[in-house]
Amino acid sequence: MAEETPIALELAKRQREISIASFFEKNRHLLGFDNPRKALLTSIKEAVDNSLDACEEGSFLPEVSVEVIDMQNDRFKVIIEDNGPGIVKKQIPNIFAKLLYGSKFFKLSQSRGQQGIGISASVLYAQLTTGKPARITSKIGKKYPAHYYELHIDTQKNSPEIIKEEVIEWNKEHGTRIELDLEGSYQKGDQSIDQYLKQTAIVNPHVTIIYTNPKAEQIIFPRATEVMPRKPVEIKPHPHGVEIGRLLSMLKFTESRTLQSFLTSEFSRVGPGTAKQICGNAALLPNTKPVDITREMAEKLVQGIEKTKIIAPPTDCISPIGEDLLEKGLRKEINAEFYCAVTRPPEVYRGNPFIVEAGLAYGGQQSAEEGTRLLRYANRVPLLYQQGACAVTRSVINTAWRNYGLSQSKGALPIGPVTLVVHIASVWVPFTSESKEAIAHYPEIIKEIKLALQECGRKLASYVNKKRKIQYESKKRDYIQMFIPHIGEALKELINLKENEEKTVEKLLAEILEKKRGKLEQIEAENMEYDEDFAKIGKTEYEEEENEGEEHEKE
Amino acid sequence: MRVKSMKKSKQSDVAQKIVSIAENDVYLKIKKKKAPELNMPLRALSNVKYDPKEGFFELLGKMKERTLTASTIKTFAQTLRMMAHAKGIIESDDITTKREMYYISKNWAEAAFTEQPESDTVMDDMEAMMMVNREQLGFIPEEKGGEIAGKLIVIDRDPDTGKEIRIDCTKFGSGAYSIPITVEHLKFETNAKFILAIETAGMFQRLLKHNYWKKANCILASMGGVPTRACRRFLRRLSDDKKLPVYVFADGDPYAYFNIYRTLKVGSGNAAHINEYFCVPEAKFLGVTPQDIIDYKLPSHPLKDIDIKRGKDAIKNDPFVRHYKEWQKAINQMMQMKVRAEQQALAKWGLNYVMDEYLPKKLNKPDTWLP
Numbered sequence: 001m002a003e004e005t006p007i008a009l010e011l012a013k014r015q016r017e018i019s020i021a022s023f024f025e026k027n028r029h030l031l032g033f034d035n036p037r038k039a040l041l042t043s044i045k046e047a048v049d050n051s052l053d054a055c056e057e058g059s060f061l062p063e064v065s066v067e068v069i070d071m072q073n074d075r076f077k078v079i080i081e082d083n084g085p086g087i088v089k090k091q092i093p094n095i096f097a098k099l100l101y102g103s104k105f106f107k108l109s110q111s112r113g114q115q116g117i118g119i120s121a122s123v124l125y126a127q128l129t130t131g132k133p134a135r136i137t138s139k140i141g142k143k144y145p146a147h148y149y150e151l152h153i154d155t156q157k158n159s160p161e162i163i164k165e166e167v168i169e170w171n172k173e174h175g176t177r178i179e180l181d182l183e184g185s186y187q188k189g190d191q192s193i194d195q196y197l198k199q200t201a202i203v204n205p206h207v208t209i210i211y212t213n214p215k216a217e218q219i220i221f222p223r224a225t226e227v228m229p230r231k232p233v234e235i236k237p238h239p240h241g242v243e244i245g246r247l248l249s250m251l252k253f254t255e256s257r258t259l260q261s262f263l264t265s266e267f268s269r270v271g272p273g274t275a276k277q278i279c280g281n282a283a284l285l286p287n288t289k290p291v292d293i294t295r296e297m298a299e300k301l302v303q304g305i306e307k308t309k310i311i312a313p314p315t316d317c318i319s320p321i322g323e324d325l326l327e328k329g330l331r332k333e334i335n336a337e338f339y340c341a342v343t344r345p346p347e348v349y350r351g352n353p354f355i356v357e358a359g360l361a362y363g364g365q366q367s368a369e370e371g372t373r374l375l376r377y378a379n380r381v382p383l384l385y386q387q388g389a390c391a392v393t394r395s396v397i398n399t400a401w402r403n404y405g406l407s408q409s410k411g412a413l414p415i416g417p418v419t420l421v422v423h424i425a426s427v428w429v430p431f432t433s434e435s436k437e438a439i440a441h442y443p444e445i446i447k448e449i450k451l452a453l454q455e456c457g458r459k460l461a462s463y464v465n466k467k468r469k470i471q472y473e474s475k476k477r478d479y480i481q482m483f484i485p486h487i488g489e490a491l492k493e494l495i496n497l498k499e500n501e502e503k504t505v506e507k508l509l510a511e512i513l514e515k516k517r518g519k520l521e522q523i524e525a526e527n528m529e530y531d532e533d534f535a536k537i538g539k540t541e542y543e544e545e546e547n548e549g550e551e552h553e554k555e
Numbered sequence: 556m557r558v559k560s561m562k563k564s565k566q567s568d569v570a571q572k573i574v575s576i577a578e579n580d581v582y583l584k585i586k587k588k589k590a591p592e593l594n595m596p597l598r599a600l601s602n603v604k605y606d607p608k609e610g611f612f613e614l615l616g617k618m619k620e621r622t623l624t625a626s627t628i629k630t631f632a633q634t635l636r637m638m639a640h641a642k643g644i645i646e647s648d649d650i651t652t653k654r655e656m657y658y659i660s661k662n663w664a665e666a667a668f669t670e671q672p673e674s675d676t677v678m679d680d681m682e683a684m685m686m687v688n689r690e691q692l693g694f695i696p697e698e699k700g701g702e703i704a705g706k707l708i709v710i711d712r713d714p715d716t717g718k719e720i721r722i723d724c725t726k727f728g729s730g731a732y733s734i735p736i737t738v739e740h741l742k743f744e745t746n747a748k749f750i751l752a753i754e755t756a757g758m759f760q761r762l763l764k765h766n767y768w769k770k771a772n773c774i775l776a777s778m779g780g781v782p783t784r785a786c787r788r789f790l791r792r793l794s795d796d797k798k799l800p801v802y803v804f805a806d807g808d809p810y811a812y813f814n815i816y817r818t819l820k821v822g823s824g825n826a827a828h829i830n831e832y833f834c835v836p837e838a839k840f841l842g843v844t845p846q847d848i849i850d851y852k853l854p855s856h857p858l859k860d861i862d863i864k865r866g867k868d869a870i871k872n873d874p875f876v877r878h879y880k881e882w883q884k885a886i887n888q889m890m891q892m893k894v895r896a897e898q899q900a901l902a903k904w905g906l907n908y909v910m911d912e913y914l915p916k917k918l919n920k921p922d923t924w925l926p
Contacts, residue, residue, distance in 0.1 A: 483632040490635035494577035
């Protein structure tokens with residue numbers, strides 16, 4: 001019987017479209033929700049990233065409040081509130097309860113969020129683990145009402161499901177607040193919320209963060225500067241490096257009527273002359289209608305683009321942290337004896353401009369036996385997970401640190417009292433996955449990171465050499481000084497010096513020595529900016545816990 | 556050659572000289588806030604010249620400086636402390652042996668000498684700096700001066716009574732007269748024809764045993780390796796006083812040629828500041844020469860690396876060897892033969908061969924000697 005009915009018909013009954021929301025329901029690890037600890041961090045991170053992007057886009061100095069409340073039984077309530085421009089009523093449900101909905105995917109501009117997945121994924125995660133809706137409040141101006149929403153995501157349709165909506169009183173001019181209930185686990189340490197917020201504060205000195213942790217302790221990271229970072233300029237993609245899939249979708253959505261105007265209006269650095277050249281190289285007519293371009297023709301177009309010389313993309317679209325602020329951040333966090341930071345000139349990978357910055361803190365209270373501590377940032381967001389898979393880590397490993405006085409085994413991070421900071425700013429940071437934890441291994445990017453690290457390394461080496469020289473000189477002086485009393489003693493016996501004359505001789509010899517060898521250079525090791533309490537934030541509190549344990553035993 | 560008697564400054568003058576250096580080169584400089592310096596002649600082969608008219612290695616002008624630098628401060632302080640000690644012993648009319656000086660430095664904490672050669676070096680530098688010899692500074696060596704047998708009467712004084720003592724060197728039987736540490740006061744009587752200075756005590760004993768000095772009418776001297784200052788001075792005074800030629804009979808190897816013979820004849824680089832008095836410019840090298848090894852078919856040993864190095868160094872750096880083509884020829888011959896021979900190798904031809912054949916033959920043929 002079964003033979004008469006083809007199996008495919010049977011199978012067909014089960015074949016249907018999978019909504020993106022259903023997909024991520026099953027694959028939540030792809031978005032950084034692998035385990036309760038990471039999920040809690042990711043939810044907060046997505047909300048904070050969004051808040052900071054929104055504030056900067058609206059040109060408001062960001063003030064973000066983060067509250068994490070322990071609801072017992074591994075459940076947490078997280079509340080993130082910002083003073084950003086707010087969201088218009090109509091868009092609130094889509095932004096928070098529809099995956100892949102956002103403003104940032106289609107434009108090329110340096111921002112923390114890129115895809116429009118993050119916050120809605122957090123909402124989805126909360127919904128999956130507690131069943132509770134996300135509560136959103138947003139207000140766009142003094143004279144406008146505040147809108148309150150309770151939202152679920154319909155995972156089948158990937159669309160918002162409004163549980164409740166109302167206009168409420170909100171004592172705030174503008175801003176957005178999100179409240180989520182979710183399953184999580186709170187721990188201090190390198191990959192904690194505390195650490196993430198602290199590192200965010202380090203590279204975003206214009207931001208104030210008010211953080212209340214699950215132990216109900218409040219930590220305030222006050223802004224260090226009133227100056228907003230230069231607003232990143234939105235750019236169009238550069239033709240070089242554009243891939244066929246992206247080209248096809250651009251062709252589909254363009255409003256241009258001819259291939260030539262498509263090229264000039266959708267890409268940067270393409271004028272009519274260059275457009276004609278591209279068409280010539282691709283053997284396509286400049287007046288071809290974009291809708292008529294087939295896959296084969298698009299492939300020819302890609303080849304045509306490759307053959308054409310085009311000016312490098314503009315680089316003013318990127319806003320680096322800057323050497324000074326990067327070094328300042330390091331000084332605040334680490335009590336070292338030497339700091340340096342480097343901002344590289346802009347470079348391009350796959351048509352996307354990017355800038356690499358690196359900083360280094362050496363010596364001081366850092367352990368000389370452990371591996372180097374590496375802090376990674378992309379578009380001012382700290383990357384706390386997947387260090388091993390990251391292009392930054394690869395670049396650090398590929399740099400020959402032995403040249404700069406650190407020990408390093410093959411294929412490993414250098415060993416020494418060093419903290420390294422690497423920041424990549426780009427209109428499009430290529431992450432290895434949607435959870436944005438590691439940067440993809442583009443050769444252009446690795447090369448730039450290495451150049452930045454080498455520059456830091458050279459500064460380190462010259463510092464270490466100088467220090468060694470001074471130590472050597474000071475050792476020599478001590479050695480010479482050791483014999484001064486013998487000269488005094490011998491002279492006393494030889495020419496019958498009196499006690500006080502002998503002392504004078506010794507004093508004069510010390511002066512002569514100083515004059516002869518020059519003043520011993522001092523290395524400024526004191527770090528006025530180091531903040532011990534700040535440095536402690538986010539560190540594991542093993543000692544404290546152990547002590548507590550002991551006391552319990554005594555009782 | 557002019558017979559020079561050693562300048563013998565009064566001890567009090569030496570003490571005065573020490574104080575004056577301490578005052579002028581060190582104390583007054585410090586008072587003027589200038590780095591104090593002690594300057595002394597560089598004692599090395601590179602800082603000597605050889606002029607056969609003078610007959611000994613003379614110092615050139617190179618100086619070394621000790622001052623407030625990491626590399627010289629320790630010896631600077633040690634030199635001053637040793638100067639202070641010397642002043643003390645001169646004033647109390649005492650003496651200090653080289654070894655004692657080394658132990659005294661152990662009171663100087665970090666300025667103490669680690670090994671005796673360090674303290675000996677500072678002592679030699681002090682001599683060179685002040686152009687006196689160490690005995691004038693109150694320092695005496697441990698080393699014995701060598702031994703003498705044969706037709707010689709040494710006139711010494713009794714240390715207590717100051718009465719003359721006549722020592723007949725023919726009357727020691729199978730023993731010998733021991734050269735004292737200071738020889739300046741000795742007088743000599745002899746009718747011997749020459750002095751035979753012998754490297755090894757073994758060969759000296761052989762010649763003594765058979766009263767060779769009687770047969771050859773000579774004085775036998777045992778140097779026991781590189782001759783001490785006292786031995787060199789003794790032979791020099793004896794040879795000058797009595798117009799006796801000095802013939803050196805040593806092993807046939809670079810060490811015997813350039814460490815023993817050359818030091819006896821013209822002095823050394825290391826002691827260049829006192830060579831003038833402690834050398835025997837009239838000495839001649841009797842044997843064993845490289846040609847002797849062939850002529851007398853002597854049993855030989857291959858040259859050691861250190862021998863080859865010594866030979867090469869001598870040709871390149873030793874002003875004495877560079878002056879004498881004969882020596883260059885001899886050492887080149889040895890390098891080609893690649894062998895050396897000991898003086899006692901002559902025993903191969905019978906124990907008395909050296910007395911009956913070798914020495915008489917050699918003495919009769921001055922053209923087989925080396926200058």
